Amino acid sequence: MLEIRNLTVAIDDVEVLADIDLTLPEGELHVLLGPNGSGKSSLLATILGLPPYRIVAGEILFDGAPIQSLPLEARARLGIGLAYQRPPSLEGVTLRSFAAAIGAEDRLETEAAALDLTAFLGRDMNVGFSGGEIKRWEVLKLVLQDPRLLLFDEPESGVDLEHVIAVGEAIAHAVRSPDREGRTCSGLVITHTGLILNHVKADRAHIMKDGRILHSGDPQALFAHIQTDGYSVPA
Numbered sequence: 321m322l323e324i325r326n327l328t329v330a331i332d333d334v335e336v337l338a339d340i341d342l343t344l345p346e347g348e349l350h351v352l353l354g355p356n357g358s359g360k361s362s363l364l365a366t367i368l369g370l371p372p373y374r375i376v377a378g379e380i381l382f383d384g385a386p387i388q389s390l391p392l393e394a395r396a397r398l399g400i401g402l403a404y405q406r407p408p409s410l411e412g413v414t415l416r417s418f419a420a421a422i423g424a425e426d427r428l429e430t431e432a433a434a435l436d437l438t439a440f441l442g443r444d445m446n447v448g449f450s451g452g453e454i455k456r457w458e459v460l461k462l463v464l465q466d467p468r469l470l471l472f473d474e475p476e477s478g479v480d481l482e483h484v485i486a487v488g489e490a491i492a493h494a495v496r497s498p499d500r501e502g503r504t505c506s507g508l509v510i511t512h513t514g515l516i517l518n519h520v521k522a523d524r525a526h527i528m529k530d531g532r533i534l535h536s537g538d539p540q541a542l543f544a545h546i547q548t549d550g551y552s553v554p555a
């Protein structure tokens with residue numbers, strides 16, 4: 321579904337990603353691991369086409385076609401969606417009105433209940449939400465958008481241990497179920513804590529460092545390696 325080849329990306333003249341190669345097949349869920357500032361969020365933002373990231377070299381293929389020249393809106397229409405690390409507040413837009421605006425009212429109650437957000441549906445987006453509530457709504461928002469390629473930037477950070485289960489199950493369900501047109505989805509999830517790995521059966525993990533993919537392999541094995549030996553290449 322997603323193929324990234326030799327991707328180098330800069331902000332102004334500063335390189336933030338270098339020679340990234342990553343293949344995410346249809347139906348798979350991969351995780352990105354790596355220290356602060358290693359380029360994980362930059363990679364997700366570049367896939368979606370967010371500013372200020374500038375592709376210096378390489379290409380991003382979605383369903384075999386290059387998308388790096390397409391504007392963000394066109395990539396979203398192709399079915400690429402991102403749950404942001406730090407989403408903004410939006411006064412005057414309730415969760416219910418957002419769901420109506422994207423034609424997802426029919427699924428709102430069920431999906432909101434799964435993430436324990438039923439009581440929030442009349443509130444303005446993220447206004448006065450706690451840190452964990454913001455992250456749960458961010459996951460729900462992406463689920464409601466029903467993308468084919470789901471990108472999650474630290475979806476469980478700040479989420480309490482009970483609700484991490486709900487977040488993990490919502491991600492697993494969204495990635496492993498077909499979209500509304502019956503097409504297979506894929507997911508890419510950034511995690512520091514690894515908690516999400518207990519609830520999402522990830523197919524592959526990639527360790528990023530200094531803007532590069534250092535190593536790829538089995539998610540549980542790589543996470544265990546990081547806990548003992550840090551972000552290094554396993555022997």
Ligand SMILES: Nc1ncnc2c1ncn2[C@@H]1O[C@H](COP(=O)(O)OP(=O)(O)OP(=O)(O)O)[C@@H](O)[C@H]1O
Nearest residue numbers: 331336354355356357358359360361362363372405
């Ligand atoms: N808009 C920007 N302007 C300047 N520098 C930026 C910008 N966005 C990212 N960077 C820099 O690019 C590097 C990679 O940042 P990025 O957010 O991708 O890291 P990350 O791996 O997601 O980190 P974390 O785990 O802390 O979220 C960092 O050094 C960061 O300061």
